[in-house]
Amino acid sequence: MTELDSAATQSAGSTDDGTPLGLAALLAGTLLGTVSNNIVNVPLGAILDDFDAPLGNGVFVAVGFLVCFAAALPLAGWLGDRFGRRRVYCVSLVATAVCAVGAATAPSLPVLVAWRSVGGIAVAALSPPVMGLITWMFSGQRRGRALGAWASVNGVGQAIGPTVGGVLAGTWGWRWIFVPLVPVALAGLIGTLRHVPRYPGAAIPFDLPGAVSLTVGSALLMGGVAILPQPDLPWWVALACLAVSAAVLGWFVWHCLRAPHPFVDVRLAAESRFARSCLAAFAQMFCLGATLLAVPLYLVSGAVSVATAGLVLFALPATMALLAPFVGRWLDRLGPRRVLRTGLVLLIAAEGALVAAVWRPQPVLGVLVGVLLASGVGVALVQTPAATGATRSPAGASGTGLGLFNLVRFGGAAVGAAWVAVALEFSGFPTVFGVAAAMAALGLAGSFVGPDPV
Template sequence: MNAARWGLLPLLTATLTTTMANTVVNVPMTSILAELHAPLSRGVLVATAFPVTLAALMPLSGWLGDRFGHRRVLSAAMLCMVVGAAGAALAPNLPVLVAFRMVQGLAAAPVLPGVMVLVVQVLGEERRGRAMSLWAAANGAGQALGPTTGGLLSELFGWRAVFWQIVPLAALVVLGGRLLLPADDRTVPRLRLDWSGALTITGAAALFLVSMSAVPSQGVGAPVVWGTALAGLLALVAFVLVERGRPAAFLRPRQLLELRYLRSSAAAGTQMFALGAMLLATPAYLVGTLGMAESTTGVAVLALPLAMVGLATPAGRATEGFGGRPVMCCGLLALVAALVLLAVATGLRAGPVPVVASLFLAGAGVAFVQTPAATGASRSRSGRTGAGLGLFSTTRFGASALGAACVALLGTSPPALVRVYLTCAALTAAAALFATPKTGGTTPSAGHRTAGGAMDIKAVGNRST
């Protein structure tokens, strides 16, 4: 590894840490709600407050990296993560815990779009697919360690210990970023913020997410649910009207309709909806129905993210070799099969072995979705900016929060969990249909040679989705 690539260490650790912080509460949720005397309909906010805040603020936080430098913003964000994790560990009641989960989501918001930009800068444009596979592997490692350490630490030391583990990891990212990442380029012109566009798109995302997250506790017909959804729709319309044709737009609405960006966002969103639901529903089944210990459940759930980590590099190579759309479609179909198997296993009250096998297949599907989806999004016109990548990440983590909310809405009895899994399978199948490559066209196997014999990298890049 050359000197510049040592910078991957803090970047991938930052991804791992923020992903862990998101999923660390899933397994010990029963213990958290029991100590704080909260029902699942309200306690689900512990799981959703992080991704909802994260998703709502990602477009604006992506712009912050473009404006002030991604290394500087990454360091500030991880310091904020230290505060959020320590506050959550010391929370005396549910509202305070939810508030500090929101602080953690605020801290994580600029990390993901910033890391996606910086990883490509470290490895080079021609290795974008490989760069996204490393990012996906770190994300999978976080998905693995979050539930696993959450279950183990909760059983050994109580649920508050699950937050303390985040503090040293975040501090290491700050130190590593200062020592190993190149300084931000001060010669790049500083972008001015288009406040009207930033506020309208951020407001729309926040209002939609709040509306959906309120469904489990308030009910589908509650005025707060429909009121915030309507306000979100009005904010989205305002964003389109304000940004249309503006030279210095925060995000150009026409570019957001680029098929490559839409396919990548749809695939990533449905995959994360299913992932958010599985990481809450499966522990609920293993603990609540089968009576497994939280520590054992954490190890069982490990099958899913381990598959994500192990297959991230092959997924990156497949994306570069075959193009993103066929790889992404295969990954979505594998995820559909895993969700159907989970529904069958849950409906039959099956033991942990078929559940773990289904989770491993789900992890394989996720691995072959998120790498080509991230590669395609980052190669699109909108994905060339931090704000565009932030909106892509908004889709991902907003969908994860909605998946968790779906579990709280439908319930955690085995029949209810069957409905959860089948709902996820239907949405994922629709995304697979959207991602299916058209037949009849021909695509070169690996770019094309120029007259001088050099490989045209652009030809490879155009095949990502």
């Protein structure tokens, strides 16, 4: 993000010698991170029953992971630039496997939340290195195809995570949902060591005040939303977290505008292409995070089995995975912003349809599957253009830039998941999806800002 960071990144060069096996090793980490994120969504009710905990406390099994994950992303990007992206990626794979074992053996809900939260930090070190290594290893049309594969695997992870979690929890119990994460991590580690070139680190300065303020401010923002429905905490605690978050993030911007080597060059981050890509990604992930958590809760509350809920939810991410390889081709033919806007319009319509669908206390599975299919199309049409716009912008040229983009992107998922608990505590399922539709509309409005192509 700074001139020195960019120089360091450029000094590493671009190998343009990425192989299918090298790409597969990196996509294993993408799959691992996505599945780690959403594998608890469907079994969450079973986890709450096992520990006899209310939703306000139990939602931190999902939200704690997302908050720590999203807040740590910019720092993970810097670590990749400083110590080598491949090295950081390998360490993250091992740490994620360890956290999966810890979560599977957790004796209490607080211990489970702790392991999930640490696991979120471990997984955070997967995303920026993966995007950076793909950009480094592939160029031209090969890069577009590689990013299309990355988007497809994101969809696959979204598809199999809730489904596998529901099936495993329904068959052997919720603890088994974490077991498949270990072999995926080990396979990614072996493939990376064999087929991914070494990425040289660079001696770049570390802006400690900037890194701490961004991480803490982001965590307080997402955590403040998450603790609003907590039955054991007064409402003013959440508001205090949000107020402190605003102050810390404001100071972070002020500091980065004046520091000689800021952690994030906020001037580049404000560039229209990067900013609207971030806004669209936030809106898309807010809708995705809220939908993937709220729909199974709605189904289970309507006496639908956990396994069936996982299969119904499969429609959304499966559509994402199927369409992702084609979206990259449509970008060149139709234009990135046209594809992006089409996806956001579909998300608005799908979330609005979910508002109508969940008014009924008894779920109509066919209707829900149809709406989830439309939502999956919308997510697929937003995900690739937003990621492409971020990686093509000046801000996306360094690890901290990619980390900031992923912070915003997965921050959307964290806030969306936390919003589910807030809405269900004070209102109901229709409110969940009504606000998600409004968030998609905000992303659509942002896509009209600025003259540069996404």
